[in-house]
Amino acid sequence: MKKTNIDFEKELNKLNVRGIEINYYFICKTKLFLFMNNMGLEKNHENVELGKLLHETSYRSNKDKEVIINKIAIDFIKKNKKEDFIEIHEVKKSDKMELADYYQILYYIYYLKKLGIESKGVINYPNQNKKKEITLNDENIKNLIPVIQEIEKIRNSNLIIPPKKKKYCKKCAYYEFCFS
Amino acid sequence: MKYNKYLNSEGKLYRKENTVYFMDTKGKKTPIPVEKIYALYCYKEVSFTSSVVILLAKYNIPIHYFGRYGNYVGTFYPKGENYSGKVIVQQSENYLNSDKRHYIAKEFVKGSILNISKNLSRYKLDYDKEKYITALQKVNRITDIMNVEALMRNDYYNNFDNIFKNFKYEKRSRRPPENEINALISFGNSLLYSTVISEIFNTHLNPSVSYLHEPYERRYSLALDIADVFKPIFVDRLIFNLVNKKIINENHFEKDLNSCLLNDEGRAIFLSKYNERLQKTIKHRKLNRNVSYQRLLRLECYKLEKHIMGIEQYEPFVIWW
Numbered sequence: 001m002k003k004t005n006i007d008f009e010k011e012l013n014k015l016n017v018r019g020i021e022i023n024y025y026f027i028c029k030t031k032l033f034l035f036m037n038n039m040g041l042e043k044n045h046e047n048v049e050l051g052k053l054l055h056e057t058s059y060r061s062n063k064d065k066e067v068i069i070n071k072i073a074i075d076f077i078k079k080n081k082k083e084d085f086i087e088i089h090e091v092k093k094s095d096k097m098e099l100a101d102y103y104q105i106l107y108y109i110y111y112l113k114k115l116g117i118e119s120k121g122v123i124n125y126p127n128q129n130k131k132k133e134i135t136l137n138d139e140n141i142k143n144l145i146p147v148i149q150e151i152e153k154i155r156n157s158n159l160i161i162p163p164k165k166k167k168y169c170k171k172c173a174y175y176e177f178c179f180s
Numbered sequence: 181m182k183y184n185k186y187l188n189s190e191g192k193l194y195r196k197e198n199t200v201y202f203m204d205t206k207g208k209k210t211p212i213p214v215e216k217i218y219a220l221y222c223y224k225e226v227s228f229t230s231s232v233v234i235l236l237a238k239y240n241i242p243i244h245y246f247g248r249y250g251n252y253v254g255t256f257y258p259k260g261e262n263y264s265g266k267v268i269v270q271q272s273e274n275y276l277n278s279d280k281r282h283y284i285a286k287e288f289v290k291g292s293i294l295n296i297s298k299n300l301s302r303y304k305l306d307y308d309k310e311k312y313i314t315a316l317q318k319v320n321r322i323t324d325i326m327n328v329e330a331l332m333r334n335d336y337y338n339n340f341d342n343i344f345k346n347f348k349y350e351k352r353s354r355r356p357p358e359n360e361i362n363a364l365i366s367f368g369n370s371l372l373y374s375t376v377i378s379e380i381f382n383t384h385l386n387p388s389v390s391y392l393h394e395p396y397e398r399r400y401s402l403a404l405d406i407a408d409v410f411k412p413i414f415v416d417r418l419i420f421n422l423v424n425k426k427i428i429n430e431n432h433f434e435k436d437l438n439s440c441l442l443n444d445e446g447r448a449i450f451l452s453k454y455n456e457r458l459q460k461t462i463k464h465r466k467l468n469r470n471v472s473y474q475r476l477l478r479l480e481c482y483k484l485e486k487h488i489m490g491i492e493q494y495e496p497f498v499i500w501w
Contacts, residue, residue, distance in 0.1 A: 037264055037266045037267070037489075038262075038263070038264035038265065038266065038267075038384070039264050039266075039267060039384050039485075039489075040262070043240070043262065043382075044240065044382070160489065160490050160491055162491050162492065163491075170469075175467070176467060176471075176475075176478070176479060176482060177482045177485075177486070179466055179467055180464075180466065180467060180479035180480075180482045180483055
């Protein structure tokens with residue numbers, strides 16, 4: 001029993017990436033780079049605050065909100081009693097960044113798997129009345145691992161990633177920082 | 181849109197449920213909707229309770245205090261620092277490396293020169309900006325940069341008697357200011373200084389590490405650096421307006437043997453006009469978005485932060501209208 005505990009710690013130490021970092025990786029590398037250097041600008045930004053409000057007001061009946069396990073913070077957890085597995089839920093404002101959301105929750109499932117917990121993921125878009133289910137398989141693990149490695153590389157290097165304008169920059173909390 | 185609240189009379193702040201109230205000495209209560217407030221400025225004795233502090237902290241609202249002469253005394257800033265170790269290290273490195281420090285210090289002075297020249301050209305007054313910019317390029321010590329700054333500012337102030345119709349400027353006098361124009365300049369400058377402090381706290385920069393001014397000059401010396409660039413636009417232009425349009429006149433000052441200060445009424449006028457100016461918006465050329473004057477200060481901090489992190493070279497804000 002003791003031995004396995006140590007193994008868990010080893011495994012988890014390797015996974016030093018946060019869910020939000022996976023998300024940012026797909027949205028914008030500059031945002032990721034700034035966030036990783038503690039230069040986050042989420043505070044007091046209108047869109048971020050709306051997102052926070054959505055988290056607080058939707059799915060109120062669920063007790064297990066903001067489940068934090070080491071590096072990851074899951075919006076809420078449900079137990080599927082019929083088939084006996086855990087459903088992990090992520091709440092998002094809109095599905096505009098579907099790919100980023102997909103990989104974020106995929107990472108959570110992967111993380112829990114490393115802990116020996118089998119789970120399935122659901123992304124909720126309450127504003128659009130939409131849900132998306134995600135399961136881990138060999139193929140998407142293959143895609144996920146290089147992403148984790150790439151993020152670690154950005155963290156450990158002194159690399160500077162200057163901003164490039166994308167069409168969705170204007171709504172970002174970092175817009176004024178990047179383009180002033 | 182959040183705004184600054186200026187408390188210009190004696191009283192106390194207290195909390196009732198989730199609203200802050202200001203009660204003056206006559207017992208008049210004014211609610212202060214906390215979600216709408218950006219910062220509080222106290223010019224008279226204002227006391228507050230700890231429950232007020234807790235609520236203000238939740239919304240990240242600083243309280244700035246000013247002394248009898250309108251001088252900046254201090255800020256209560258609720259746990260607002262979002263420092264980044266890397267930024268502080270880079271900020272210090274840019275200070276210690278004299279080439280890097282000189283670049284930033286010179287850019288600040290260059291910003292002042294260009295904004296000053298814009299101000300004077302509105303009154304069709306000649307100002308040899310090229311002379312000072314060339315002088316700036318030649319020097320490579322902080323004291324010399326400061327000297328260029330002092331010379332060009334003197335040159336600027338010497339033009340003041342051509343601008344003001346109703347008051348005499350004569351010469352710059354401080355602590356205490358000796359005449360009306362000096363009183364207005366001092367008051368405005370300390371007000372701008374505190375506005376800049378609010379903005380710096382919203383970035384990752386450390387307000388104590390500065391480039392043109394020495395870090396030990398004052399607690400928040402970086403705010404002095406950045407305020408210099410904006411004084412001509414935020415303070416001087418406002419004063420030209422207030423004086424020449426006779427919005428502020430002799431009745432708004434308290435005069436002593438050799439000091440001159442704004443009285444309560446004068447201060448209230450100045451604060452409300454200053455606040456109007458902060459809220460005024462312009463279309464930002466690079467962002468292609470409307471931004472308020474106050475926001476320009478934040479953008480300036482961002483630009484500096486980008487510079488020290490090596491993302492983009494800093495160039496000072498120069499008014500283009």
